[in-house]
Amino acid sequence: MDDxxxxxxxxxxxxxxxxxxxxxxxxxxxxxxxxxxxxxRTKKEVYKDVTKAWSRGVAIFFATGAVSxxxxxxxxxxxxxxxxxxAGPIFGMPFSLEGTAFFIEAIALGFYxxxxxxxxxxxxxxxxxxxxxxxLLSGILVVAANxxxxxPSGFDFVDGQYLNIDPIKAMFNDAWFTQALHMCVAxxxxxxxxxxxxxxxxxxxxxxxxxxxxxxxxxAIFATVAACLQPLSGDLSAKDVAVRQPAKLAAMEAxxxxxxxxxxxxxxxxxxxxxxxxxxxxxxxxxxxxxxxDFNKEVKGLDQIxxxxxxxxxxxxxxxxxxxxxxMMMVALSLLYFFVLWKKRHWLWKNWLLKLFVFAxxxxxxxxxxxxxxxxxxxxxWIIHGVMRTADAVTPMPGIAYSFYLFTGVYVSLAVIVTVxxxxxxxxxxx
Amino acid sequence: xxxxxxxFLWTSILLYILLGGADFGAGIIELFTSKANRxxxxxxxxxxIGPIWEANHMWLIIAVVILFxxxxxxxxxxxxxxxxxxxxxxxxxxxxxxxFVFRNYDAVKDEMQRVYTPxxxxxxxxxxxxxxxxxxxxxxxxxxxxxxDFLSAYVYSWLxxxxxxxxxxxVSICGFLATIFIIGQTxxxxxxxxxxxxxxxxxxxxxxxGALVFVAAYLDKIPLIEWIFGGWPxxxxxxxxxxSLVVMxxxxxxxxxxxxxxxxxxxxxMILFAATYTHFPNIVLMKGNxxxxxxTHQGQFKAIESLGYALLIGSIFILPxxxxxxxxxxxxxxxxxxx
Numbered sequence: 130m131d132d133x134x135x136x137x138x139x140x141x142x143x144x145x146x147x148x149x150x151x152x153x154x155x156x157x158x159x160x161x162x163x164x165x166x167x168x169x170r171t172k173k174e175v176y177k178d179v180t181k182a183w184s185r186g187v188a189i190f191f192a193t194g195a196v197s198x199x200x201x202x203x204x205x206x207x208x209x210x211x212x213x214x215x216a217g218p219i220f221g222m223p224f225s226l227e228g229t230a231f232f233i234e235a236i237a238l239g240f241y242x243x244x245x246x247x248x249x250x251x252x253x254x255x256x257x258x259x260x261x262x263x264x265l266l267s268g269i270l271v272v273a274a275n276x277x278x279x280x281p282s283g284f285d286f287v288d289g290q291y292l293n294i295d296p297i298k299a300m301f302n303d304a305w306f307t308q309a310l311h312m313c314v315a316x317x318x319x320x321x322x323x324x325x326x327x328x329x330x331x332x333x334x335x336x337x338x339x340x341x342x343x344x345x346x347x348x349a350i351f352a353t354v355a356a357c358l359q360p361l362s363g364d365l366s367a368k369d370v371a372v373r374q375p376a377k378l379a380a381m382e383a384x385x386x387x388x389x390x391x392x393x394x395x396x397x398x399x400x401x402x403x404x405x406x407x408x409x410x411x412x413x414x415x416x417x418x419x420x421x422x423d424f425n426k427e428v429k430g431l432d433q434i435x436x437x438x439x440x441x442x443x444x445x446x447x448x449x450x451x452x453x454x455x456x457m458m459m460v461a462l463s464l465l466y467f468f469v470l471w472k473k474r475h476w477l478w479k480n481w482l483l484k485l486f487v488f489a490x491x492x493x494x495x496x497x498x499x500x501x502x503x504x505x506x507x508x509x510x511w512i513i514h515g516v517m518r519t520a521d522a523v524t525p526m527p528g529i530a531y532s533f534y535l536f537t538g539v540y541v542s543l544a545v546i547v548t549v550x551x552x553x554x555x556x557x558x559x560x
Numbered sequence: 561x562x563x564x565x566x567x568f569l570w571t572s573i574l575l576y577i578l579l580g581g582a583d584f585g586a587g588i589i590e591l592f593t594s595k596a597n598r599x600x601x602x603x604x605x606x607x608x609i610g611p612i613w614e615a616n617h618m619w620l621i622i623a624v625v626i627l628f629x630x631x632x633x634x635x636x637x638x639x640x641x642x643x644x645x646x647x648x649x650x651x652x653x654x655x656x657x658x659x660f661v662f663r664n665y666d667a668v669k670d671e672m673q674r675v676y677t678p679x680x681x682x683x684x685x686x687x688x689x690x691x692x693x694x695x696x697x698x699x700x701x702x703x704x705x706x707x708x709d710f711l712s713a714y715v716y717s718w719l720x721x722x723x724x725x726x727x728x729x730x731v732s733i734c735g736f737l738a739t740i741f742i743i744g745q746t747x748x749x750x751x752x753x754x755x756x757x758x759x760x761x762x763x764x765x766x767x768x769x770g771a772l773v774f775v776a777a778y779l780d781k782i783p784l785i786e787w788i789f790g791g792w793p794x795x796x797x798x799x800x801x802x803x804s805l806v807v808m809x810x811x812x813x814x815x816x817x818x819x820x821x822x823x824x825x826x827x828x829x830m831i832l833f834a835a836t837y838t839h840f841p842n843i844v845l846m847k848g849n850x851x852x853x854x855x856t857h858q859g860q861f862k863a864i865e866s867l868g869y870a871l872l873i874g875s876i877f878i879l880p881x882x883x884x885x886x887x888x889x890x891x892x893x894x895x896x897x898x899x
Contacts, residue, residue, distance in 0.1 A: 198621075199620070200650050228625050232882075526640060
């Protein structure tokens with residue numbers, strides 16, 4: 130494996146691993162706070178049990194997220210020193226602020242986990258809310274750094290030099306809003322369906338019904354509302370990408386030929402050699418409409434993008450199709466759930482509905498990883514869009530393949546251990 | 561504003577050594593505790609650091625962020641030439657953070673505890689060891705930007721007697737901080753006497769490891785004696801630290817807990833000061849007299865300015881919250897773990 134590919138893969142795996150735990154850390158504290166709130170108000174023990182069970186999960190996932198985040202802050206330099214040398218000061222603002230937010234989150238978590246019975250009841254509850262809010266904030270802030278890579282601003286690139294740095298302009302870059310929105314909603318979708326699915330499985334098994342029903346309800350509401358909001362956010366993102374990163378859009382959609390009334394391609398296998406997509410469903414005009422709001426507007430195709438500025442088409446396209454496909458499935462399930470809540474309440478305890486939620490458990494996280502693949506692979510060959518190529522940013526140190534294998538081994542082991550711990554938590558709950 | 565940023569950098573590193581160090585020490589002293597005493601040491605220690613360990617380790621992130629935002633050339637130089645010890649340190653951080661939480665939060669207390677504990681304990685030793693190596697290597701002058709082969713560039717930059725001895729010294733400091741810290745955590749008189757004895761023994765270990773550093777510096781032809789004792793600030797710092805050691809022995813016998821902790825903090829601050837003052841503003845010393853200075857290699861003006869403001873504003877939120885966290889959980893004394 131060559132060093133450059135190893136570096137890219139290592140970064141991808143580190144980010145892919147971290148994002149799962151970061152999402153859970155961003156979202157579960159809110160679930161926890163809702164259950165906690167119900168306990169403080171209704172005094173029903175079941176809500177306290179749900180809160181405590183969830184907070185144990187939060188502790189485990191938070192620690193794993195924190196250490197993988199530490200690794201990432203070093204990996205930026207270990208793998209991409211040429212990038213960091215120039216980008217560090219430019220996009221440092223969001224990182225500094227993210228550090229602050231995360232620090233506050235760590236402190237609040239200390240209060241929350243260890244403060245049961247020792248702090249004023251409502252103050253204790255607030256520390257839980259703070260964990261969620263600061264977690265969400267640090268997610269939003271760190272996304273500002275990534276969006277800067279997609280829409281660089283706040284500096285002048287003159288003769289290979291980065292001049293007139295303005296960190297505020299860099300932080301408030303064009304892509305930040307749509308990326309941050311999409312990420313936050315994605316965190317709720319992925320965590321929501323995962324948590325709801327686990328509890329649905331327990332209900333199907335007949336364990337601790339009151340506990341799991343309450344837990345399921347809280348998670349499912351968050352998940353389903355978020356799932357329905359996500360396509361709206363996705364639309365904003367796509368329209369934004371169509372303007373700023375047409376190569377990314379063209380790769381996502383496997384859109385080979387620039388044309389007006391561009392068709393939306395669903396499914397299919399892109400054939401890069403012959404520049405077409407086989408076995409796809411094509412909806413005429415739909416891509417033009419979705420990307421620009423006008424059926425007659427032209428959408429730039431890969432034919433207008435120089436070969437050496439094109440991202441890997443197949444990976445980006447498949448990842449995009451997976452993300453949207455799973456997203457639509459979750460929307461369908463959510464709409465069904467709303468319908469049941471509205472008109473067919475007795476269906477809430479039907480096995481088939483619960484089984485659908487169990488099936489949906491990993492879908493949010495798979496869509497999340499697919500989505501990040503779209504945006505990261507779709508940005509290639511650039512590490513700073515239009516300014517610095519990823520290949521020019523990598524460390525000169527050879528042997529990165531070993532580092533990649535090592536970290537992958539570590540992440541796989543951690544994933545296994547966390548899964549086992551989760552399994553044991555659930556088993557313990559049963560008794 | 562550059563001086564504000566530099567102060568924050570130095571302080572973050574110091575706070576990481578003090579707070580994170582005591583944290584690491586919790587695992588380290590377990591390695592050097594007899595089996596009979598291990599359980600009570602462990603219980604006391606983990607209850608104490610439980611609420612604050614996540615926050616303690618944040619200072620490292622703050623220091624790293626300050627480096628890559630404010631002094632990117634320094635960050636990237638260290639990231640390139642000290643890649644290997646950095647990776648080892650990161651593996652230690654991962655192992656430690658996860659093992660600590662897993663052992664506390666695993667719902668079932670069974671033989672898995674026998675897996676978590678050694679991982680926690682050994683990673684508590686490995687991480688500060690490599691931190692010390694990295695710190696020493698940045699000033700040892702062994703980083704060679706003109707290196708022609710892999711070994712010279714990426715191995716001999718850090719694999720030498722001096723760096724290794726500083727690694728060992730760092731481990732001993734962490735152990736020392738933990739032994740001092742644990743004294744105030746137990747109300748049991750017998751336990752406290754035991755921990756006091758341990759602290760005294762650890763002080764001698766630290767002094768011995770410190771002496772080793774000077775020996776290693778001599779072997780590697782590093783003018784350490786001149787660096788530390790060459791100027792009045794260094795002489796005063798080391799003298800103050802030594803005098804306070806004597807005071808500490810007396811205080812240990814009198815069990816004045818807050819005072820001993822302040823003394824320990826003071827001593828470590830003096831050591832860090834003595835180790836860094838002579839090079840200022842250089843923070844990385846490389847072969848062939850190439851140096852990276854905090855003042856000439858800073859990021860552009862606006863970047864430093866906004867970093868400074870971010871740090872100042874951030875502190876207003878973080879520092880009071882952090883002190884309150886430490887205060888609340890110290891006051892509540894020994895508590896059962898949150899199950």
